[in-house]
Amino acid sequence: MVEITELRILPAFVIARLGSSPDPMDNYRLEIPSAVAARRIVCAETLIVIEDTGEVYPKPLPFHVKFRDAGGNIRPVSPFLEVWALLAGSDELVPLSADLLKEANATPADVRWSVHVGNIKAFRRTGDKGDQILAAVGPFSDHDPKPLLGTASNFLPNKSIPFGSVRYIKPNPQFPQIRMRFTPAAGKVYGPPLGNGQHDGNLADEVYDTTKGHWKGYKDPADATDPVLTLRKTTNPGSVYAGTDLPDGAHRESWGYLDDECDGIVDVELRIKDRSLRAYSRIAAGPPTFAPDSMPVRTVHDELEQAMFGPDLKTEVTPQEIEEVMQIVRRALETVRLMNTGQLNKFSKERGVGMARMDFLDVNRAPAPIVDPAVADSQAIRARHERVLLALESGSLAWFARVLRDYDQVGDLSDDGRKKMPALMRGADSRHLALTRRQVSKVRSAAEFILRTTVKNGEAR
Amino acid sequence: MIDKIKAKNLSAQLLYVGTGNPPTTHPHSAISNAFPGLEMDFRNAWRRILKGLQLHESSNLVVAVDDDADPRLRMLSSGWRLVMIEDTRLMVPVKGPLIVGGPIVDLPDNGFQDPLMPLEWSNALASILSEHAGRTVRCKFENVLDKTLAPVEFDIELRPFFAISTVNGETLKQPVISRDLAPPGELTQSLCSPWQSDYRECACFYWAATRPDYVNVETGPEGESTGHNWMQKDRTPETPKLYLPDDWMDPELVTYLELYRQWEKSLRFVIDGKDEDPVTPPGR
Numbered sequence: 001m002v003e004i005t006e007l008r009i010l011p012a013f014v015i016a017r018l019g020s021s022p023d024p025m026d027n028y029r030l031e032i033p034s035a036v037a038a039r040r041i042v043c044a045e046t047l048i049v050i051e052d053t054g055e056v057y058p059k060p061l062p063f064h065v066k067f068r069d070a071g072g073n074i075r076p077v078s079p080f081l082e083v084w085a086l087l088a089g090s091d092e093l094v095p096l097s098a099d100l101l102k103e104a105n106a107t108p109a110d111v112r113w114s115v116h117v118g119n120i121k122a123f124r125r126t127g128d129k130g131d132q133i134l135a136a137v138g139p140f141s142d143h144d145p146k147p148l149l150g151t152a153s154n155f156l157p158n159k160s161i162p163f164g165s166v167r168y169i170k171p172n173p174q175f176p177q178i179r180m181r182f183t184p185a186a187g188k189v190y191g192p193p194l195g196n197g198q199h200d201g202n203l204a205d206e207v208y209d210t211t212k213g214h215w216k217g218y219k220d221p222a223d224a225t226d227p228v229l230t231l232r233k234t235t236n237p238g239s240v241y242a243g244t245d246l247p248d249g250a251h252r253e254s255w256g257y258l259d260d261e262c263d264g265i266v267d268v269e270l271r272i273k274d275r276s277l278r279a280y281s282r283i284a285a286g287p288p289t290f291a292p293d294s295m296p297v298r299t300v301h302d303e304l305e306q307a308m309f310g311p312d313l314k315t316e317v318t319p320q321e322i323e324e325v326m327q328i329v330r331r332a333l334e335t336v337r338l339m340n341t342g343q344l345n346k347f348s349k350e351r352g353v354g355m356a357r358m359d360f361l362d363v364n365r366a367p368a369p370i371v372d373p374a375v376a377d378s379q380a381i382r383a384r385h386e387r388v389l390l391a392l393e394s395g396s397l398a399w400f401a402r403v404l405r406d407y408d409q410v411g412d413l414s415d416d417g418r419k420k421m422p423a424l425m426r427g428a429d430s431r432h433l434a435l436t437r438r439q440v441s442k443v444r445s446a447a448e449f450i451l452r453t454t455v456k457n458g459e460a461r
Numbered sequence: 462m463i464d465k466i467k468a469k470n471l472s473a474q475l476l477y478v479g480t481g482n483p484p485t486t487h488p489h490s491a492i493s494n495a496f497p498g499l500e501m502d503f504r505n506a507w508r509r510i511l512k513g514l515q516l517h518e519s520s521n522l523v524v525a526v527d528d529d530a531d532p533r534l535r536m537l538s539s540g541w542r543l544v545m546i547e548d549t550r551l552m553v554p555v556k557g558p559l560i561v562g563g564p565i566v567d568l569p570d571n572g573f574q575d576p577l578m579p580l581e582w583s584n585a586l587a588s589i590l591s592e593h594a595g596r597t598v599r600c601k602f603e604n605v606l607d608k609t610l611a612p613v614e615f616d617i618e619l620r621p622f623f624a625i626s627t628v629n630g631e632t633l634k635q636p637v638i639s640r641d642l643a644p645p646g647e648l649t650q651s652l653c654s655p656w657q658s659d660y661r662e663c664a665c666f667y668w669a670a671t672r673p674d675y676v677n678v679e680t681g682p683e684g685e686s687t688g689h690n691w692m693q694k695d696r697t698p699e700t701p702k703l704y705l706p707d708d709w710m711d712p713e714l715v716t717y718l719e720l721y722r723q724w725e726k727s728l729r730f731v732i733d734g735k736d737e738d739p740v741t742p743p744g745r
């Protein structure tokens with residue numbers, strides 16, 4: 001007999017990725033064949049869900065990793081969420097399984113799942129609670145797929161937006177762990193009827209009732225003709241919805257379009273006798289990664305890590321953190337490799353360039369490219385990043401560390417300030433991107449450590 | 462397969478990907494320089510970090526006060542913005558030249574003529590969160606509608622960012638973002654609607670993993686790069702390597718309507734910088 005004292009759902013935050021194929025994406029891992037080469041996509045342990053029973057079995061290895069099905073439809077990325085347990089007297093989490101439940105005098109049927117997700121993009125603009133599209137399922141303990149049907153007060157009768165589905169995977173002897181799968185939606189567009197008896201060909205379904213809600217026809221506050229407070233409360237960037245740009249040059253009138261993205265919370269509860277153990281995790285559904293062998297330079301994981309451990313490294317950099325610094329530089333390389341830096345460096349008042357235009361439009365900064373155009377070409381920028389990565393253990397990281405932008409320097413739009421790195425990218429505060437403070441701290445600590453140990457070893461020049 | 466993780470090893474728990482999950486399911490595959498973002502607008506995770514207040518996801522304006530908040534806070538929804546927590550300033554000046562080669566001067570924004578800009582929450586609050594999470598902090602607000610009003614200060618609880626649990630009698634953070642910080646739908650609420658618009662709307666060509674910009678790149682005769690715009694419709698191996706700058710009016714580039722109706726066919730995966738084969742050959 002064991003006593004389970006706590007549950008956790010891991011991963012604590014998963015991202016599903018939209019796609020209309022009925023065949024979810026297989027698993028793969030990313031291998032790094034050499035210092036500056038692209039990551040190699042290699043097949044990895046994949047669990048296939050048996051439609052009839054809800055059990056899983058392993059897909060035979062090896063297989064060719066394909067992002068589309070035979071019909072050309074994109075395969076949705078459908079993550080599993082695992083329940084882990086802490087046992088009395090232990091300081092280690094272990095996977096909760098049917099076997100462990102039995103030892104704790106419980107069964108998989110004592111596990112209850114609940115899921116709440118929402119898409120409140122229209123509500124964020126209109127402020128009308130009737131525009132909140134919400135879906136809830138559970139609590140449930142069976143292994144049937146549970147559709148997540150998003151409904152809203154402002155929808156037409158019996159209409160909903162499918163946000164995908166969840167399924168409690170049935171444990172079996174080969175895969176006894178307690179897990180759930182979240183399968184996202186297809187990535188369709190929804191909205192109101194056109195109103196003239198014609199079908200709007202952009203829509204998968206007409207769901208929105210324009211006699212109840214005002215998402216169709218809504219206009220983001222956009223200029224001085226709007227009350228200042230509503231203007232300040234609008235999203236930034238504003239007017240980022242499907243609509244018609246009005247002749248005043250400032251406002252966009254919404255077509256009332258909605259989508260099937262969502263985010264929310266998965267709860268799990270285990271009842272043993274008179275005790276109830278609970279845990280939760282977060283889920284979100286977004287677009288596919290169209291360059292799946294590349295990773296972004298600043299990520300949600302970087303935010304979570306900083307929120308968890310603070311902005312500064314409190315001890316000397318560890319080998320793992322030096323490896324993480326290499327990954328940051330690699331991610332920067334992977335980003336610039338797919339950017340036309342020569343084009344994005346240019347100044348123009350027209351679309352098609354980057355931050356130089358935004359600096360001018362937002363704050364009247366002098367119109368000028370960010371860096372000398374002679375060194376902005378993609379090949380040159382790529383080569384510079386490759387040199388840093390190839391020579392990370394010499395002095396090159398020290399240079400990289402010196403040119404990183406500090407988080408509180410994002411308002412420095414001097415010539416030198418705009419050349420700081422990461423360059424040519426926008427941050428969450430709308431000005432030039434800074435890495436998280438913890439990322440910067442890691443890079444600087446690693447650079448100092450490498451420089452110090454190189455000098456110690458008499459290798460410095 | 463990992464079969465045990467120390468309950469206190471939150472780093473390992475944050476990094477855990479899960480059996481059978483591709484790398485793109487993990488937060489390290491999701492961009493966080495959200496303006497407004499793709500998988501989510503992570504700025505929303507900070508909106509409710511001060512108990513009772515709802516802050517704007519991308520500025521320091523108080524947009525609402527919760528019904529159950531301290532009644533004294535209710536005034537803050539009428540045009541007050543958070544400018545300081547304890548001794549940490551949340552805004553910085555924007556400075557630069559107005560003319561090329563000119564002196565460095567204040568650069569007020571065109572919307573509100575404000576020479577200060579709010580810092581993104583994640584970096585601005587990093588130290589505060591590290592030192593004060595779960596405790597009351599001194600918050601200073603100023604009014605953006607009436608500059609003659611004196612700033613006001615309140616002591617407000619700084620919510621923990623992560624869920625809290627008790628393990629063997631010890632209080633520990635869990636690796637999951639607190640339920641109090643974002644109800645369902647709030648992490649994605651400020652994204653484009655529909656999301657497809659973002660691929661046409663934004664000049665976000667630096668979210669390369671999710672939205673590549675420059676593909677099929679080769680070195681030209683002068684050593685310069687040549688390649689295609691990822692949104693360019695005609696991209697065969699024979700298509701001349703001429704990058705078409707972003708222009709939503711250009712019929713050579715994928716249009717809004719094509720994204721709404723057939724984004725899966727219009728957008729192509731890029732491996733090692735090169736296009737996958739077209740799903741439907743151009744012209745058919």
